Amino acid sequence: MKKLSILFTAMLALMVVSCNKPKEAAAPAEEPKQVEKTVSVTMVTDVGGVNDQSFNQSAWEGLQKAKADFGIDVSYKESKQNADYAPNMEIALDSDNDLIWGIGFMMADAIMEAAQNNPDQKYAIIDNAYENTPENVVGVVFEAEQCSYLVGYIAGRMTQTGKVGFIGGIEFFLIQEFEYGFKAGVKQAGADIEVLSQYAESFSDAAKGKSIANSMYQQGADIIFHAAGGVGNGLIEAAKEQGKWAIGVDRDQSSLAPENVLTSAMKRVDNGIYNLSKDLADGKFPGGKTVSYGLAENGVGIAPTSSKHVPADILAEVEKLEEMIIDGAFVVPNTAETVEAYTPVEL
Amino acid sequence: MSEKKKLTDSPVWITMISISFGLIFGAIILLIIGYNPLTAFTVILKGIFSKPKYISWTVIYATPIILTGLSVAFAFKTGLFNIGAEGQYIVGAITAALAGYFISLPPILHIPLVLILSIGAGAFWGSISGYLKAKYEVNEVISTIMLNWVALYLNNFIVLHDKVKREGSEATNKVLDSAQLIFANTWKTSEAGISWRKVHPFFGDILRTPANGGFLIAVGAAIVVLIILNKTTLGYSLKAVGINREAAEFGGINVPSNIVSAMAISGGLAGLAGAVQVLGFTREASALAASEGYGFEGITVALIGANNPIGCVLAGLLYGAMKYGGSKIQPAIGAPYEIISIIMGMIVLFISMPKLIKTLKLKKKEDK
Known part of the structure; x- marks a missing residue:
């Protein structure tokens, strides 16, 4: 047991030593709203996760690019199961974001429900066009x-x-x-x-x-x-x-x-996310609409490496x-x- | 002193030690990858307890895995390793989604009927493996794994069928109001409900979540399992087969029929998990690209709960809390959510090496 307790103490000591930035511990949910704070955008992935080599990853790349280019706060929340969508929307809501993205049509119901319950929160969804889009939601589709x-x-x-x-x-x-x-x-x-x-x-x-x-x-x-x-x-x-x-x-x-x-x-989910996040930062959020990105908007296209073989x-x-x-x-x-x-x- | 010795030998003690080890291990990993473990654990704890609705979400997350945990634990008690809780969960869920939508009855009849049908579907799915084992000596580990895939694709086949699929989605139609288990589901969004919720912030906050009766059903199921195992002839013979098959046979117990019943009950519990999840939370079954993992999480819950029904309820709550609260560390501090899976895995690893923990204890005695 002595060894055990030594181990315990060592761990605790390590943790305390590393705890030199205690202010970060504040839970984001309870933070009072600051006036004129930077725009923050979060995204909830579908079950593919953020490293899916496909559109979730592309979406996150788009957000990171937006962060680099015009300094918005970005974060993401991964869903592991279909049942995670609704609670993840709730978590995203609690952490006080200006815009919440749902990545993928699988989240259509969860976004719709959250948007109706929280009319003051802005939402956007990739790959889904609602028949009646609420004023606080934007659907983004790709041709x-x-x-x-x-x-x-x-x-x-x-x-x-x-x-x-x-x-x-x-x-x-x-x-x-x-x-x-x-x-x-x-x-x-x-x-x-x-x-x-x-x-x-x-x-x-x-x-x-x-x-x-x-x-x-x-x-x-x-x-x-x-x-x-x-x-x-x-x-x-x-x-x-x-x-x-x-x-x-x-x-x-x-x-x-x-x-x-x-x-x-190529389906440029990253461009879609980037453009709409930019619109948001500029105060031009097209609420209540479905935005369609095609060749003209650089939303889809063929890969730049095509010239190698074609x-x-x-x-x-x-x-x-x-x-x-x-x-x-x-x-x-x-x-x-x-x-x-x-x-x-x-x- | 003798009493204390007993305490430290009990499985509860080993579980507690293992959980602490798991958390410490998780803390070390967090340190290594550059996050402050205290911050992370604060976020997790706040994410579980700081608001009534968080507690409600935790319970909602825990409910299905308590039941799949019971399913796996029951099979363990009877000497079987049911890896098929996943598949049994899926058939239970799709059955509930179908019976909840296509049959219309008053709630008092509809809910029990759907639950019974789902239990039946899960029991049927489990008893296939039981029958194969009893009759042809097919190892249940193999057959249940295979049946998981059959269940997954059967589910997708049914969900994507034209008559079942909800227009413009990859899921079934929502189950009727008469079949759902969510507390005050229609009332809470009505005007009276909204104004009531404003006056009662505590319950109002809970009602923001799909709080439902599933947890009560899970606890009820745990008690039923406890009674079956400890107070009935069936439980006695099931356990006897589990402990020593040959001896049980020698004692006049019909081993093959016991294996089938054990797998049927185990499957029924997993099927109930699927039903409770559909009726209480998702209200639909969706096409699955891959297993959702409720059955596999049940294995973890059963191991942490030491195959004891009450242990399963507690372990399920722990896992549910870690799943829900743990998922909040990603947006809050940027630490990967996978850390939770590592912690749960380490807990199971430590639990499965009780000798290690006992050795550490012996060393202490020698030190003295």
Whole structure:
């Protein structure tokens, strides 16, 4: 027991010694509101967590950039389970923030409920458009079909076998936009190119992504695009092993397999977060609206590393398509019917 | 002196020591990564106790894991290792979400019916493993792990079905008001409720959270488990099989049927956990990208609670408090939330090495 008590004392001593900044201990919940304090923004992640290599991480990067550029206070709170959303909203509310972000449509209900209970608190949500947005909420959506269209066009132009693939996470409208945008882009490149399409029913099962990818490559596809979060890591691994092409999503995924990632369809959650946080700091918070970020607002796009593998003439065509979309020359399809009805535009 | 010796030998003592070790270990890690552990623990304690609603959230967090803890503990008592509480929880939750929405009855009938159906679903899921073990000697550790995945994908299949899915979401429809367990759910947002809440700040604050009857059900379940294990023939034979299978068989106990019942009861408790979570808090079952972990947390709770039902209630409250209060250190001081998982893991590690703690004690005697 003597050893034990020595250990105890040593620990306690260590803790006390390290406790040279006791003022920090004040609980943020009880802090009196200061007049003219810096703008503070917090975000609540979905169950992916802040290091998900995907949109939660991108969101946090956006907030950090906002902090660096115009000195707002930023923090985040991770959700581990679906049941954490509501209490996390409450915790974010207690810590006295000017704006609370919910990252991902999964938090739509929690944000709505919190916003109705606390009409004086500002909220914003990524990837969700409410039918009736309360005055203190902003929905931020991305026109993912636009970047998917561009990578679809690249895939269609570069395929040697006349077959390309799409792997989705769980099948619902947000992911279907990627699928239909991609299909339309392929159609633009050549009407007779076949698109194999499959959903993994998961955003995390990389092994399943790999087996789907392998089977698609076996069926003759040589380029596969994914919109499936962690499932896509399996695709990229399969592409590496088989020496085929993969197309990344959300962030520039080229670093995962520089020789096999052809390009990436980027959804710039960071830009969305950054821009809206800036609006907030400038006092121009667009409450009660859904803000949509597309190619024109730099909310989506293709990865800057694309030029490494994609020939310059194809990239020039992509640029032209991009300009046409921004000018409104045509609307990128995002449903099965509109893809069916889509007729390739003159370049 | 003899009494004191008894105290220090008891599992309660070992648990207390292990919890302290776990906290100290967590403090060391916090120090190493550059955060002040005292600040962190202050934030956690304030985050649990400083407002009535925080206490309410703690209880809400604790409720499902108390029940999954009971489930695992019950199986342990009968010599089985139920890793499948996760899957049994999932089938219980989806059953509750379906029965709570598609059946309409007055509350007095609806709630018990949903609870019974969920217990039944969990019991069925558990008894599959029990049957495989009794009949074909399939190790329950393997079969329950496998069934967790079956439950997960079955859940997603059902939730994403067109007739079940709520439009524009990845979840089922919310259960009807007649099936939910939340205290005064409709009244508290009515005008009368809002003005009452202003006059009664304490209860008003609690009512900001989905405070619900789930905790009472969990405590009730703990008492029922205690009675089954200690006061009934069934409990006696279940424990006898757990302690020594051959001896129990020799004593005339039907071992296979006991294994099936043990897994069914264990599964039923985990199914009840799922039902209570749905009826009392989430009011829906959602498509899961991965396991939510309530069943696995139940294993921790059972180990910390020394497989004792009352111990499980206390351990569940501890875990719930750490989960809820611990999550506040991230926004407050920037320390990673994972520290809580490390602390809980270390507590379990110390509990599973009681010999180490006893050795430390023996040393003390020698020192004297």
